[in-house]
Amino acid sequence: xxxxxLTLPQGLRxxxxxxxxxxxxxxxAHITREALKRFGLDRVVWLVSPGNPLKPRGPAPxxxxxxxxxxxxxxxxxxxxxxxxxxxxxxxxxxxxRLIALHPGVRFVWLMGADNLRQxxxxxxxxxxxxxxxxxxxxRPGQRISAQTSVAARVHATARLDQAAAHLLPLMQPxxxxxxxxxxxxxxxxxxxxxxxxxxx
Numbered sequence: 001x002x003x004x005x006l007t008l009p010q011g012l013r014x015x016x017x018x019x020x021x022x023x024x025x026x027x028x029a030h031i032t033r034e035a036l037k038r039f040g041l042d043r044v045v046w047l048v049s050p051g052n053p054l055k056p057r058g059p060a061p062x063x064x065x066x067x068x069x070x071x072x073x074x075x076x077x078x079x080x081x082x083x084x085x086x087x088x089x090x091x092x093x094x095x096x097x098r099l100i101a102l103h104p105g106v107r108f109v110w111l112m113g114a115d116n117l118r119q120x121x122x123x124x125x126x127x128x129x130x131x132x133x134x135x136x137x138x139x140r141p142g143q144r145i146s147a148q149t150s151v152a153a154r155v156h157a158t159a160r161l162d163q164a165a166a167h168l169l170p171l172m173q174p175x176x177x178x179x180x181x182x183x184x185x186x187x188x189x190x191x192x193x194x195x196x197x198x199x200x201x
Contacts, residue, residue: 003102004083006045010105013170015039015136017111018047018084018092022059024069031138032078034182035111039136040167044111046073046080047095093125096132107170108133114147114179121151130156134169135177148179 008014015035021028024046032044048065051058059065062085069080089095092110099108110133112120117137120126129135130152137147147153153160159175161168169178 003086004081004099005086006079006081006083006103008043008103008106011107013040013042013107013109015041015044015109015111016047016096016099016133017044018049018095020051020059021046021048021065021069024065024072026072028069029073029075031111031113031182032073032075034138034180035109035136036075036077038163038166038180038182039109039111039169039178041077041109041170043077043079045083046078047084048080048082050082050085050090091124093123093128093132096129100132109170110135112137114139117147117152117179118150121155126152127155130159130175130177132174134161134172134174136166136169137177137179139179139181153179 017028017032035041036044046069048062048069050062062082066080066082073080083099084095087095087098089098096108096110110129112135114137123129156175156177159177161172161176161178163178163180166178166180169176
């Protein structure tokens with residue numbers, strides 16, 4: 001287990017999808033299925049964070065979000081995890097460093113929506129994220145152009161893998177990233193909360 005609650009054999013290709021999942025929804029499930037298929041992953045771990053440092057409002061209780069995530073994403077190769085809470089990490093770069101140290105030989109890929117690539121340069125120690133693991137970016141509605149012209153995309157332009165070779169991403173040495181255009185569902189946690197459709201209690 002190694003302190004993360006995860007059992008990850010050496011050589012496994014594991015996608016990591018982090019976020020508050022407040023609430024989890026079919027959009028998260030959709031990009032997870034696409035990532036499994038297109039990036040040739042053995043498993044995807046949903047890292048349900050205790051809280052998002054970039055968001056001023058605290059999320060619903062972790063246990064509620066974990067339970068909801070398991071309901072949304074029932075898949076034999078997807079694990080819903082509270083590893084960040086177990087490790088006591090708060091930022092992605094820090095979480096990745098701990099996971100890599102605790103699970104040697106696992107080929108991790110950080111997964112994110114295109115909206116996160118657009119603002120990646122605002123994340124704490126974002127360059128360390130790019131230096132530690134390959135990054136798989138999945139397009140979301142309205143974010144394709146702004147994401148591909150973002151600071152992070154420009155800085156690491158030469159490390160971009162063509163989407164035709166996306167299945168090779170887990171084998172690449174970082175920095176390496178791949179931008180996938182996939183059929184997208186235009187749904188967000190923010191919109192669900194605004195509509196009053198998410199209740200944690």
